[in-house]
């Protein structure tokens with residue numbers, strides 16, 4: 043099926059959507075993105091993604107080409123025309139196409155490029171993978187220092203996923219100065235003696251929208267949360283581990299660098315948080 047996508051104010055078939063070879067997203071990875079999940083045809087945490095998008099743009103001195111209300115309308119329209127019940131909406135904004143390749147930002151009159159497309163993912167919530175958990179390896183975190191900005195500069199995370207695949211695993215947790223920063227495309231957590239531990243917010247990690255929601259739900263359910271860095275050894279000796287992201291929600295992690303975590307099966311805290319997250323998010327989806 044040919045999707046309908048959104049490009050710079052127009053809805054059009056995916057094979058007709060074209061972007062300039064001079065686009066700075068293409069030449070310099072000078073762009074930011076968001077991924078919002080869709081459950082039951084509704085958007086999960088749209089407001090959180092819109093706010094983070096505005097922050098990413100502002101940190102890079104990039105103009106926001108669209109009002110939040112209009113952005114919501116575009117998301118909804120794409121869900122409608124592409125008939126998405128469960129899936130994802132990808133949004134990317136770049137600094138646009140200048141007349142030539144130049145490291146310096148182009149003048150103010152260069153229009154940003156904005157693209158949105160849907161990804162249909164039936165069964166996203168009822169994931170069979172979440173029932174068995176995933177295996178991760180640890181790798182050095184070799185990304186740049188502003189991981190709090192959600193840029194499209196994703197080559198190292200791609201390399202990390204390939205390293206995991208080569209090791210027979212599903213993903214990689216990145217390590218810097220002896221502590222886990224985050225997963226290649228998710229935030230990392232361990233559980234020890236009933237306490238949920240996840241790295242504190244800083245420029246070292248992406249401020250996950252799912253992370254914020256999960257921690258809020260955990261605290262509301264009287265679960266103890268500690269926001270601090272943890273080591274690989276601590277994770278291997280934890281009772282359980284999991285990660286969060288908009289596309290995987292809460293995903294149990296059952297093995298790290300070949301060592302089983304806890305009983306080597308999804309733990310009760312991760313399972314419960316996944317349920318709470320899905321239930322509560324559906325209730326407030328728009």
Ligand code: PMP
Nearest residue numbers: 227228229248250251252287288
């Ligand atoms: N960290 C990184 C590096 C990511 O790429 C992502 C997902 N884009 C996350 C964390 C999770 O963020 P969110 O919950 O907003 O999807």
